[in-house]
Amino acid sequence: xxxxxxxxxxxxxxxxxxxxxxxxxxxxxxxxxxxxxxxxxxxxxxxxxxxxxxxxxxxxxxxxxxxxxxxxxxxxxxxxxxxxxxxxxxxxxxxxxxxxxxxxxx
Numbered sequence: 001x002x003x004x005x006x007x008x009x010x011x012x013x014x015x016x017x018x019x020x021x022x023x024x025x026x027x028x029x030x031x032x033x034x035x036x037x038x039x040x041x042x043x044x045x046x047x048x049x050x051x052x053x054x055x056x057x058x059x060x061x062x063x064x065x066x067x068x069x070x071x072x073x074x075x076x077x078x079x080x081x082x083x084x085x086x087x088x089x090x091x092x093x094x095x096x097x098x099x100x101x102x103x104x105x106x
Contacts, residue, residue: 013050014050015051015074016053016074020072023082023083024053024070024072024083024086025053025055027086027104027105031104036101037101039101039102040100041087041100043100044071045073048073048074049074050071050072052069052071054067054068054069055069056069066090066096066098067091068088068090070086071086071087071088072085072087073086082106084105085103085106086103087100087101087102087104088101088104089101
């Protein structure tokens with residue numbers, strides 16, 4: 001089973017356990033759009049692996065709006081520490097370029 005988890009991590013990238021992902025989603029939901037857009041970021045830190053959580057609202061038409069992804073730094077498995085911050089990435093839309101905001105504390 002461990003080899004399956006390693007293969008999934010290799011193909012999909014790092015992941016968070018469900019409790020950690022829920023904690024990140026809850027922190028994001030508390031922020032609101034104004035607080036998020038008040039903290040633009042130039043780039044993510046280099047040399048760090050990130051887990052991605054898609055929180056894009058489901059829409060009837062994909063031609064409008066943007067994707068919303070929470071980006072969470074993942075520490076090595078032997079560290080065992082929970083994430084302490086995250087970034088919000090708005091994907092490119094018909095009306096705006098892709099944008100990055102954060103970091104936000106957990």
